[in-house]
Amino acid sequence: MPEVVLRVAEEKDAAAMLALYAPYVIQTTVSSEYEPPSLDEFLGRMRSYTTKLPWLVCTVDGQVAGYGYAAPHRTRAAYQWSVETSIYVEESWHRCGIAGAIYAALFELLAMQGYYNIFVGITSPNERSMKFHKAMGFIISGAYQESMFKFGQWRDVLWMGKSLRAHEGEPQPTVPFPEIKDSPLVARALRQAEQRIHL
Template identity: 35%
Template sequence: MLSERTEVQVRAGVEADLEALTDLYNHYVRETPITFDTAVFTPQERRPWLLSHLEDGPHLLKVAVDVDSQEILGYATSSPYRAKAAYSTSVEVTVYVAARAGRRGVGTLLYEALFAALAGEDLHRAYAGIAQPNEASTRLHERFGFRYVGTYREVGRKFGRYWDVAWYEKAL
């Protein structure tokens, strides 16, 4: 668990973060229905994902690190919403926080940095899909002005059961 005095810095993700980011994500793959990936990744398999999030532009990767240890505490991304050209002013956003760093404001810091960086981009909407139940993620997104638009019922199967995904949108 982080101490109350842990100083957190949010910066752009870089290639040197790949192994730690992969480990963080693989925790969610193995242990939770928060992602619908069902097989863990190697860093090399995850590399194209990292490289698709540039330091500038609408598709970003923001990383939160402990200032003292440089340990990665979480990350947030903005990614293409869909591949077709008419969707180019929409992004899908997501945030993942290391299990030991939860409930310390890391997700909030990441989204503050991500949305500040997106403010100058030619974007109209951000979307977030939240596997249910996930009250912490729902609260985070609502705090950032997302509003509920609907639920895909039993859209994903993981751990031998079906999961709903609630969809939220935010004007940018």
């Protein structure tokens, strides 16, 4: 039986995560980038985001099979309770529950931190991603028509959103992820989400 671990990503995982991400850039419209970032640039993004938000990685027998993270939705103050999420799974591990497990963990961790909303942009057409996000509780929020040009074509980006809590009263400041990263609650959320993976 393969050993499956869902955990907080570390800088030592960056090269493997980048190798997993690069085909999404080169071969698909899932990523809006034209060229994969360098390892230094990738590490810079990771270091920047993880000052406040979680990056998670799923390994199978020690090899990175998928990863996901939250990033700021917008930088101005009024948006500070909303994030965007991205998840990438190595092709041979699709349909094994890895993306769903990463999302389940992110939902719990972001709620612990005090976030209210998660948004995801999906380059159209991508029916499989839309169905997956609907199954994870996202609803369609709108679209940016013909906002992305890749592979010789203008493409729409569909936006979907999910609420993590009721929008009642004035929100409290969010808690930076490093402050809770080593807590038993985070460990429990990761172990529970890990149970969703079926190899």
